[in-house]
Amino acid sequence: MKKRRLIFGMIGGLLIIFIIVTASNVMLVNSRQPSPQPTEVVINEVKAVEHLSKAIMYKTISYQERSKFDFTEFDNFISFLEEIYPSVHTQLELEKINEYALIYKWKGSDSSKNPIGLTSHYDVVPVLAGTEENWEQPPFSGTVENDKIWGRGTLDDKVGVIGILEAVEFLINDGFEPARDVYLMFGFDEEIGGDEGALKIVNTLKDKGVTFDFVLDEGGAIVENMVPGVDQPVGVVGISEKGSATAELSIEGSGGHSSQPKNHTNIGRIASAIAKLEDTQFKGDLTGPGEDLFEYVAPEMSFPMRYVFANKVIFEPIIEQILLQQPATAAGIHEVLKRHQAP
Numbered sequence: 011m012k013k014r015r016l017i018f019g020m021i022g023g024l025l026i027i028f029i030i031v032t033a034s035n036v037m038l039v040n041s042r043q044p045s046p047q048p049t050e051v052v053i054n055e056v057k058a059v060e061h062l063s064k065a066i067m068y069k070t071i072s073y074q075e076r077s078k079f080d081f082t083e084f085d086n087f088i089s090f091l092e093e094i095y096p097s098v099h100t101q102l103e104l105e106k107i108n109e110y111a112l113i114y115k116w117k118g119s120d121s122s123k124n125p126i127g128l129t130s131h132y133d134v135v136p137v138l139a140g141t142e143e144n145w146e147q148p149p150f151s152g153t154v155e156n157d158k159i160w161g162r163g164t165l166d167d168k169v170g171v172i173g174i175l176e177a178v179e180f181l182i183n184d185g186f187e188p189a190r191d192v193y194l195m196f197g198f199d200e201e202i203g204g205d206e207g208a209l210k211i212v213n214t215l216k217d218k219g220v221t222f223d224f225v226l227d228e229g230g231a232i233v234e235n236m237v238p239g240v241d242q243p244v245g246v247v248g249i250s251e252k253g254s255a256t257a258e259l260s261i262e263g264s265g266g267h268s269s270q271p272k273n274h275t276n277i278g279r280i281a282s283a284i285a286k287l288e289d290t291q292f293k294g295d296l297t298g299p300g301e302d303l304f305e306y307v308a309p310e311m312s313f314p315m316r317y318v319f320a321n322k323v324i325f326e327p328i329i330e331q332i333l334l335q336q337p338a339t340a341a342g343i344h345e346v347l348k349r350h351q352a353p
């Protein structure tokens with residue numbers, strides 16, 4: 011009897027120690043958010059919105075088959091940029107690579123410093139034929155309604171092109187001169203890999219011996235309801251890019267007559283192969299950039315999540331399970347590198 015009481019006492023004691031230690035870990039978590047520097051935005055908002063809305067209307071579509079590109083739309087888009095950003099086009103040097111990839115060079119006061127680069131792309135993905143009716147607003151309408159701009163490219167990535175040019179046009183007119191050279195680089199075939207755009211831009215600048223201090227590209231966004239346990243919007247900064255892989259599955263087998271179907275037709279066999287492939291998911295591993303993200307976001311989380319993250323050493327398997335449930339967070343922790351050793 012005494013022995014049992016002793017065991018219960020020990021378990022109770024350990025539990026109390028566990029609670030005290032883990033709870034005090036939560037206390038030690040301090041916000042890592044920098045205090046924002048308020049800036050007065052003086053850009054003409056109405057004009058900026060109108061510019062993006064109009065930019066959406068150009069059907070600068072990247073098709074997998076390059077022969078399908080309608081380059082008159084690309085020509086018209088470039089002319090449109092020249093028209094709405096006159097200062098950019100008189101003050102900056104514009105070099106067109108492969109006719110449609112654009113490099114703007116903005117000379118700074120000290121060209122001996124390494125330049126910085128801002129990049130974006132103005133091509134968009136096609137709209138699947140027959141799905142036009144499913145759109146709340148037509149994909150190339152650029153409709154502005156209830157503080158929203160609709161259409162292909164609003165997020166990916168005409169907003170980048172227009173945003174950058176809008177800012178530079180404003181700064182030039184405001185008499186600003188950058189301290190170092192600034193390159194603005196816009197691709198036209200990013201959605202199909204960028205071989206004729208971004209890659210050619212890189213090669214051109216490499217040949218000229220241009221080395222950047224840093225380059226900012228698209229990626230990341232201000233997201234809501236994506237990070238579990240955080241109610242506020244989160245600014246997700248993309249600091250690396252994942253690769254991609256395409257698998258082509260083929261099968262060999264005999265055919266047959268539809269009056270005498272086999273139990274497993276070739277279609278069924280290949281379908282189960284696809285299902286198996288889909289079931290073989292990458293494991294979760296909270297390390298690297300994914301871990302860094304949560305180091306910064308965890309202090310802003312609701313208590314249960316903050317508790318779990320403050321005691322990551324203990325709860326890591328649970329955290330990974332939570333993050334694996336959503337594609338966006340799962341992508342941040344998928345353990346890709348070691349996966350190829352798996353069966």
Ligand SMILES: [Zn+2]
Nearest residue numbers: 166167200228
């Ligand atoms: Zn993009």
